[in-house]
Amino acid sequence: MQIFHHSASVREAIAEARRAGKRIGFVPTMGNLHDGHMSLLEQARASCEFVVVSIFVNRLQFGLNEDWDRYPRTLEADSAKLQDAGCDLLFCPDEHEIYPNGMDEQTRVIVPTMTDVLCGASRPGHFEGVTTIVTKLFNIVQPDTAVFGLKDYQQLAIIRRMTEDLCIPVDIQAAPISREADGLARSSRNGFISEQERPRANQLHLSLEWVRAQLLAGRIDYAELEAAASQQIRDAGFREDYLKICNSRSLEPAADDDTELTVLGAMYTEKARLIDNVSFERQLGEER
Ligand code: PAF
DSSP states (O other): OEEESSHHHHHHHHHHHHHTTOOEEEEEEOSOOOHHHHHHHHHHHHHOSEEEEEEOOOGGGSOTTSSTTTSOOOHHHHHHHHHHTTOSEEEOOOHHHHOTTOSTTOOOOOOOSTTSSTHHHHSTTHHHHHHHHHHHHHHHHOOSEEEEEGGGHHHHHHHHHHHHHTTOOOEEEEEOOOBOTTSOBOOGGGGGSOTTTGGGTTHHHHHHHHHHHHHHTTOOOHHHHHHHHHHHHHHTTOEEEEEEEEETTTOSBOOTTOOEEEEEEEEEOSSOEEEEEEEEEOOOOTTO
């Protein structure tokens, strides 16, 4: 595996891979890699002969009171995992390489409207940071395919919209949510869950699944379902940020006759903010 800190070296190595007729797959990450990230890499490998992973803890997407400074940095362990998994190139730039003119002066990429709701409502500016860094990384790597996890459902929807709107020639692939045995979605932030909280930390998943079951049984009282699921989260000792039943494509609140639904939620443990979601189709039939 080649490891580079500078964009110029990444471009050279990728140009060589292209000359050899290889397709370029890309998995952008912020490191602290777990099995979920490895499944993204495997998915990229399935359609591409040359797989690039980036590790960059992007301060631009963290709010002032968020956990940028304590976000786990585990580069040595991450590189070993990537090496074992057959990654071809690891790009781990520093902040100066990515933001040479400083973050305040950085040109931004803004996707309107769908960035203001759900996670965007509680993390103002977050998605602007994400779309800006992803655009920059796409321009450096110029991949054929990029793989993003479905756990960050809103992020994925925004990146899809951005690539469509800006005519970025990258095929965006979604990878299924990787889960622990009890359903907790794998996340780099799970390391912040305390031992006491851990047995209950799958509550968000359980509540989202409960809402799905209710919707599949024909209920359309969305506000009541959202309130009941939020109460379940509080009963388990956590604080919900949001829990919303949405149209899977637009991320707007679901209409009564929407058939493709996604239920998204975020909750706070003592030291972490966890997100999760469940997507499904329903038939609008006799039961209604
Ligand atoms: O999902 C993440 O880890 C980050 O938001 C991403 C896409 C790597 C951009 O920093």
